[in-house]
Amino acid sequence: MKILSVIAGVLVGAALIYGALDMPKWGDPHSPASSHVSPYYLRHSIEHTATPNVVTSVLADYRGYDTLGETTVVFTAGIACILLLRKGRKRQGKRHV
Amino acid sequence: MTGQLPMLIVVIPLISAFLCPLIGLWRKDACYYWLILALSACAVGSIDTLVTVIYGGTIHYHLGGWAPPFGIEYVVDHLNGMMLVIISVISLAVAIYSKRSIEEELPEKVVYFYTAFLLQVTGFLGIVITGDLFNLYVFLEIASLAGYALIAIGEDGAPLASFRYIVMGTIGACFYLLGVGYIYVSTGSLNMADVHQILPQLYRSKVIITAVSFLLAGLAVKMALFPVHVWLPDAYTKAPSAASALIAPLMTKISLYVMIRLLFTVFKPSLSIELLPVADIMVWAGVIAILGGAIMALAQTDFKRMLCYIVVAEVGYIVGGVGLANATAMKGAILHILNDAVMTVGLFTVAGIVVYKTGRHDLSDCKDLFKKMPFTMAAFVVVALSIIGVPPTCGFFSKWYLIHGAVIAKHWAFLAALLLSSLISVILFFRIIEIGYAFRPSHGWHSGGGHAAAIDEAPLSMLIPTIAIAIAIILIGLYNQTILSNIIAPAVPVL
Amino acid sequence: MTRASDDVIIKALARLLMPFIVAYALYVVMHGHHSPGGGFQGGVILAAGFVLLVVTHGLEQTRKRMSEKLAGVISSIGVFIYGGIGALCLILGGNYLDYGKLSKILLVTPAEARSLGILGVEIGVALAVMAVMYIIFFAIFTAGESPEDDGRAE
Amino acid sequence: MILPFDLILVLFVFICAIAAITVRDLLSAVVILGAYSFFMCLLWTQMAAVDVAFTEASVSAGIGTVLCIGAVSKTRRRSRD
Amino acid sequence: MFDFIVSYYNYWVFIGLMMVGFYAMMAKRNLIKKIIGMNIFQSAIIFFYISTSVKKGGVTVPILEHGHAAHAADGLEHGAHAVDIMQYANPLPHVLMLTAIVVMVATLGVALAVAIMIYRRYNTLEEDEIIKLLRRG
């Protein structure tokens, strides 16, 4: 099992290294990631949302729905914990295990 | 207000989920009606949206009023319109069905169960409707987390099954996230349509090849494709019956939908099929999944577990059908998503009724059931016939298209696997029916004789959805031409 | 770990620090526009304050300030604030979460309405995150305290 | 961006990651995981991602560690691997 | 060669961390160890995203300087053109990763809850022992 997981891990790593060969170099300011969408946020954040912290304005406004989803994830985790660990009235009977 | 409909489909269950614990503080039993109300509204909305899509074409909805590459966009076309209707209607049926079984199995946790139920449905709907790669991840996580919780509260052994599901599911989700990251690094965008436009210049890039493989690997874990299906049987067997009836039909189908969406909407088919050997791999994965699932199903003595392996086999049908990559097979695959969702929910509702009445889910517990609950078992026979593929039930038609597609693609191994698995399904279901018809006096399966006599027809709130599903199976079979020409034919991606 | 600590120094210092922690958390929430921070971080710091109270003053004392039931209610309300602001925009004629439409009732320019909308959303997020972290913390720290459930099932 | 400083941080991150999965005492492993998160957060501060670093410091190194410690204290502290 | 390694160093770091996490998730039998591996795995991916947001040459935090007392009117006048994009880090990966971190801690909470449930029922956290108990019972 251990050897198998080592092999799996190495395979995943190898695939990732293969993919990384064509990546833009680290810190390249003209990589597509930094030049396609994100300059729009930096340029227009103050004009659109009057918020100097671009991260906040993207987080809560441009991509606000993601954040709603994220809050829902947290809420789901809370519900899950209540569902799993909180004791209700004793579980008697326990069905027919 | 009608322009807001695609949004409301997701937001109504979302906000209802937030309010559900508050209502539970006021009155516990009100939660059930709240759930039904929310899901009915959602179902009506999604049907209306589908109709709008059929008559008016694809709907785009910009969240927060931001134009697509900058904000998040909802896109509803024929394919995900159909998925929305499937999800909302099936979850409504399961919700109606869940009342008695939850009161029996988890009497003290009703409120939070329903909240998690609503969140689960929200996650499913959000995955299906979105047009943004990262938003999909977020909703995938909502659905997964709710699923972990719903599975873990099941019977003995459920927590371990759920834990394995957490580990596997996290790997799957992380691979998906990684794939999205690779796409983002090379394109700079997260919007599906935008990525679709930018990508063709980058198809030779190693980054994209890695991204495709990681996305598909992640989704394969989520959809329980054969070698990585190990989490599925345990999880769905041990979950409470209402939860497994909700998750088993939908989670795998939704991952399949995401796969189709990625392969044909985000990437161009030219990449998925011609440049990379994705299609071939998928067909062979499908063949292996079908055979593996069917054979494993044959080896089971547990009723629910057997159904789980059938689900694994059905995933193979669809993956293989998509991999065949011709229009007919694709039609079959998409029709099979619809059919299989309905059939699986039928199977699991019947299994839930058996659990509710007998308290166990071994195959031997099915003894005499035909005499004791004729309606339930009639529904079961309809579902079984559909899975075997007997006309006029709906399973026949999708299988027909898949077989036809296999013939066109001259992929004989897939054809053979399809036929073989149908054969195995015949054996499986006739074994159950034989056990069910054994007219010997019931002894041995339960020590308490008085308890055995108590088994009779299921309560109405469980029976009605089950029967409705059986009727739906026949109706889909009868009207399959209408569905095909109106919904599925436009949904098939242009190859 | 969940009983009250008997160390005078820790108890007293925790007591003194608590209002400042909460004030700092609120500062983080409110100043998300200008400095790093926002709803999540603030919410987590709030929850951390309560964790400090539990560790030093014990579960019972903390329950008096915030019971689990109250935390559940707050988490629902927090998320509902977020969803509700979105729905408000819907009612005011915009798309979902289009805070610009809030300018109709707030009587400011759309850009500032967006800024205020972000603030409202952050408050909702902070409440929800705080309550949920508290719930998870409580659930994990009180797990297995009633023995009748575990001894039997083995 | 000072490369030597970064490299030292990366080294620490690796040491913490490997230590966290090899140490047999679960409580130590959990605390090392907290340290791992904290070094990660320093690394991100280096990369000008202060918001993320702040979140990591409060969420992952703070509450995450507390939850893990709670879980370990409620279960068994020794692990066989 | 050395130049190649240095100019891609963030990828090597993230791949290495991911392999460590992946190995722990697959090979370790202790459930808490698996959770720790999960945490490392996820934060490696977060590291990858964050590292794509860096722009070489002294980038600063994406908080716009002159937004101090700027209300919308000011922003309209010079906000649209005065921002030097190369000066600031790319904010989008930061936003995505804020979400991912929160998802990470939510998963952590649920996983720990499930682990505690398992412990309550079987009184052990080793996976193989639990499976043995399950087989027997």
Place this chain on the structure above:
Amino acid sequence: MEVTLLLEATENAFRILQRAREHAVGVLDTAVEFTAEETRYCDEKRCRALFTGAQRKKTQIHNFVGTSIILFAFWMLLSGKFDAFHLGLGAICCTLVAYLFHDLLFANVRVGDMRIVTARFIAYIPWLIEQIVLANIHVASLVLRPKMPIDPQIIEFKTKLETDISCVTLANSITLTPGTITIDIKDGVYYVHALSQKVADDLNAGEMEDRVAHIFMEADHLYVQDVLDAARIYQTLRV
């Protein structure tokens, strides 16, 4: 006569009962046992409830105001933005926090004494700094001498301080002073690690303790007799 009595009584009662809310209850009960008269017991109870009620309300308001002022100062320190919007937010937040946590910050400080305590505390700081500097020089001279004549020891002494806040102040002052470290406080007994005999002697001389007690106005102690007297006075007043 009545009026002076009343004034005196009120003041005494405030003094005493404020000193330790829960303590006073216990001590009063003892006092009642001493006198052993059932009827008086009831009256006193009512009397006490009256006093502590008024007392609590006043304390609450004072604490609330004090907490919110301190928090608001803290907020402004953090924020550095002085436009109306942010100050308003700060005021709202601080009021909210003060409302929720007013009982934490000034848990054992008496009502009228807050200003005095603050003033004395500020006056205490220079003295503390002076002590720190002196001790620094002392320790440095010890360490730099080639023989290093250190004499590490653990000394313990019982403190007369009562409230936990004064205990903590003393403990932290001891730790801040080089050469001495507070290890533990258990049931009013300090365990202090001292580097040399001189610092230990300094500590045992108790000047620091006296000063801390002075800050928190604990120089005069609470005696059972006080309570008994007070109870008698209330009784006279009621009749």
